[in-house]
Amino acid sequence: MGFEPPQRLVRTLGETYGDAAAAEWLGELPELAGRALDRASLDTERVMAPGGRSSLVVLVRRADGSPAALKIAPPFTRPDLERDALAHWNGWGAVQLLDEAGEGALVLERLHPEVSLRSLPEAKALLEAAGTVRRLWVEPPAGHGFETVTERTAAQASAIELHRADAAAGELTAAALTAREELVAADAETVLLHGNFRQGKVLAGDRTPWLAVGPEPLVGERAYDLARLVRDRVEDLVAASSGASAARRRVNKLADSLDLDRERLRGWSLFRAVESGTRALAAGRRQDAELLLEFASWL
Template sequence: MTDLHDIAPSIPPEFREVVQGRPPEPELGGDDWLRLLPRWARECADHWGLRADGPVWHGVCAVVIPCHRDGEQVVLKLSWPHEEARQEHLALQYWAGRGAVRLHAADPARWALLLEPLQHDRNLNDLALLDACEVIGGLMRRLDRPASPQFTRLSDAIDRWTTLCRKGSPLVPRRMTEQAASALSSLRDGCDGRLVHQDLHFENVLAGDREPWLAIDPKPVSGEWAFAVAPVLWNRWDEAARAHSLRTHLRLRAGVVAEAAGLDEDRVLAWSFVRLVTNALWEAEEPQPGQPELSRWITAAKAMTD
């Protein structure tokens, strides 16, 4: 059983290894955050009256602790401070449990959220692929609403991505980077204004008790939902790699999501291509680019255009 007043021994070693040594993004590096984590957990426990109910589990950037308070089952999520998580609590407040995990309370200073419990061992990887794509499209419809001014705008990133594509890389085909830069110019109009979960993929949808499936871990942006389909293409990649025709396979995924969400499929394909190319360019900028990852981004981007 986890002790919220001394969680340090309960933090999974594999999570420590992922976070240790991370540079600040923008506030705390991984090592500093790991040192602060036990104190923040104690303070959250005292402030919200929490008692741990089970062992710590984790995602990529957060630890999650099952708890209860006054007989109510809740979950305490403590995230490593990084820019993509800064507005997570605001998005969950706007959605108010409609299509997403319900937020009970937030402590932004400690990057802490108090959430409803979900079945963390059941996600959309448990469904057949196209059924899972249809669920994601349906959630996009449910989550869609106007974005308030405090959310980062998708258009603000377009200039950065255009510069990235114009600069290019010897490791990424020039034809692709030029095409992505051109696509970004045409996508600018109408790309802002909706509250979008830009990382809505199979593992970021968990089974719930009050609803069959609920979105978690939003990285919110004021954008358009066509931008958010791309993670559906690059996750469950082993199934894509086995496809007879990668082009047909990925476009079928995109088409099912687009139909379920009511999106323009041409914009879905254009945004997906852009995101795959920029992923390839970011990978190429790494000191030691991962060849399998780079190859995957380039191969998938090519399938969006052939």
């Protein structure tokens, strides 16, 4: 299968997991894709571009002619956990897992990748997002292998620590780390979470209007899962004269609509924005970092 991996995939894998690991997997990708297509008896239509940030997505046809999507992810992104979460949701609020094709490859229900919640006006998008994520918050399967919010954020907190002396992020870094310590100390929920839920991760479908894709599943409290959604369209918020008050209103509105504690959602929104902002700083994406850290300062 001759193709060039989308540049967004190449860039993000290198930034998140290291250039060496990314290059090794990307070098094997054509053969991996070919084997997955053969194993699941799939015919290729086209590779999605810009596509995902941690996986290759190919629009395909199954042996019976029905449309599907083949998703191939490197082992270090734990596609087995995505498989387990999708199997547990079984199409409830999320894309349906149709088959497996080995070596980190999943055959998924075909959605409309060009139509996400970001295509809707903001108020409508947030309403639909809340309705979608609510369906995902279920009891995790017995004997699951998902990490907890405490475990995932412990590694992130260690990376944030490196920026305590950074002039652009030092004060926010301290506030984010303090917020996390207080949050994990009182976290009693253990529901299954999407892990990376935002408007762009909810696509239009045929069997139901909106379905979540691309989970990075873990277990813990619901407020953590909503924190990434809070800063959606951050560039618009930062550009608006009322951005700070609008951000705080969004926290309160989302918390109230899903019966969450406002302060816990504010705390996780702060932590996750600072984590993303300091990661952008480390990668040299200063403009992205400035947007995220300004947003965090409003919380």
